[in-house]
């Protein structure tokens with residue numbers, strides 16, 4: 001288990017991290033979700049020993065990683081936000097180079113390279129120079145290099161940034177295969193769907209702080225908001241208020257064309273619809289608005305999560 | 308060790324990524340040398356040289372030996388190699404000041420007489436300061452003729468001895484004897500000149516070889532190292548670029564050590580430079596007939612110079628924080644060292660006050676090593692090789708310290 005305690009970091013007068021704490025369980029994918037400038041890369045750089053924190057500590061297997069840097073470096077894999085490899089070489093050359101630098105002999109390195117090229121769907125371009133790769137392919141190679149030495153903990157810093165939707169989906173599919181590699185993954189992103197789809201637990205970061213953390217369900221319940229339903233149709237105020245008051249549903253907004261109601265439990269919705277029909281209320285459309293990460297994010301940070 | 312080799316090999320592979328650029332760098336010195344060749348007088352003679360233009364001032368008109376000199380230089384057979392004009396001194400000065408000729412040869416008064424009387428005498432050679440190679444050729448030509456003269460003097464030893472004894476004993480030689488003797492010598496010379504003229508062919512060949520070697524060896528070696536220094540800077544520039552990117556961090560997150568990284572980089576650049584030097588050496592041999600009997604020492608010299616150039620560039624990289632600084636610091640080093648080291652202008656032509664500082668330039672040692680090897684000045688060569696080795700060790704330590712320090716700034 002990786003345990004991070006109150007890490008702070010300032011660049012001159014910019015407080016990039018104002019004391020962040022979280023822990024990552026073995027084998028889980030932990031998401032750091034935050035907008036540009038939230039401090040995600042700073043956090044990753046500190047945890048991968050590339051920059052030093054001003055204060056705070058981090059423990060892996062009860063050892064302080066900042067005091068055991070070379071031990072820790074062997075355990076981790078890093079996939080930086082910017083792609084980092086030699087574009088003049090082939091993907092295989094890059095993989096075997098890093099394999100060798102991690103102490104593999106040439107046979108091991110070559111086998112691992114073959115496995116990763118296959119896993120990353122790069123086999124067909126094995127002999128091409130990386131400079132001829134598409135953005136998505138470069139991203140996949142970037143990830144492959146990060147896991148060439150089978151790390152226990154993998155840091156992925158926005159691995160899908162700057163590529164098209166198709167390529168993104170593709171990478172997400174590949175990342176799901178990683179479960180086999182039995183790694184803990186720390187994954188930063190500012191993509192909600194990505195966090196929702198991939199991550200077991202999430203920390204929402206903004207301006208150097210962690211605003212909330214937990215599983216997606218926990219986070220949403222933490223929001224303390226209920227599902228809202230919006231109807232459009234033709235409504236007579238008195239009749240409607242009567243019907244809804246009887247079953248204890250709160251009206252948030254009323255007009256002759258639309259009404260917005262608050263439902264504590266979603267199974268009350270069919271009952272509402274049934275009652276409307278019995279009373280000959282004309283309904284054109286119905287829209288169920290469940291609280292989601294986006295609502296939560298907006299509430300916590302006052303920001304929309306967009307690129 | 309495996310890590311160093313693997314990194315060095317992949318580094319070396321990457322170097323060949325832009326072959327056109329490398330070709331351009333490699334063949335620029337070749338082209339510059341060729342241009343310089345043609346620039347001497349424009350147009351081209353039989354072997355790519357324009358004929359050497361020489362003004363001869365004969366202040367010893369009618370003298371047997373001086374006539375022979377003039378004759379030798381204006382020989383029909385040598386016309387495509389040397390164009391000699393016999394002119395008066397003021398006119399000759401005009402020619403040289405107008406840079407119309409490569410040199411002026413002044414034969415002093417009583418030249419023939421002095422020689423015949425075994426007195427020391429000298430021929431003045433005024434060199435065109437804008438040209439470096441042709442006057443050298445003239446000098447070589449002159450030397451050959453001087454040797455010829457000395458050879459003649461040996462042939463006429465008997466006659467000369469008679470004259471000399473006569474002079475020494477202050478014996479009065481009657482006019483008759485003197486004239487007879489003089490005529491005799493003249494006859495002998497006249498008979499011998501055609502012989503010489505036939506031999507000329509041989510002499511000409513010797514001259515051609517000598518002409519080619521100094522010129523090409525100076526220019527080509529100098530220019531080659533000048534551009535090689537540029538290449539090694541351009542290649543190692545990567546180290547600075549890499550320090551400012553993420554690749555370096557990724558490298559050091561693995562089990563690679565900083566010293567291993569440094570050794571790998573130097574190794575790959577040395578091998579790369581050596582490869583290019585090898586190509587240049589072959590080109591120099593084919594195009595300019597620059598060659599040596601000792602391939603072993605040539606390879607050693609090339610390898611040492613590859614090391615010197617790589618380490619010099621590594622020092623520049625250690626001093627620079629970004630590519631701009633590489634460019635600026637690099638320029639200063641390249642031009643300063645090239646100028647002092649005889650890459651742009653042969654050291655022998657540099658003003659004495661500047662020449663003193665040549666020893667500061669590592670390029671001086673490698674350029675001179677190659678030149679002295681080619682010219683078979685082996686004593687000088689061995690000295691230079693030893694100095695070069697010491698300089699390499701010094702540069703290695705300096706560049707190691709500077710680069711490790713720079714790396715520490717980037718990754719702990």
Ligand SMILES: Nc1ncnc2c1ncn2[C@@H]1O[C@H](COP(=O)(O)OP(=O)(O)OP(=O)(O)O)[C@@H](O)[C@H]1O
Pocket residue numbers: 011014015016034035036037038039040041042043081190
């Ligand atoms: N080397 C640095 N020097 C000064 N300020 C820095 C440096 N690196 C980061 N910062 C600042 O620290 C803050 C956090 O930056 P960081 O790169 O960690 O954000 P991020 O969450 O990774 O953003 P993004 O989504 O854009 O990658 C920003 O305000 C940034 O300007």
Ligand SMILES: [Mg+2]
Pocket residue numbers: 040041042081157158
């Ligand atoms: Mg970032």
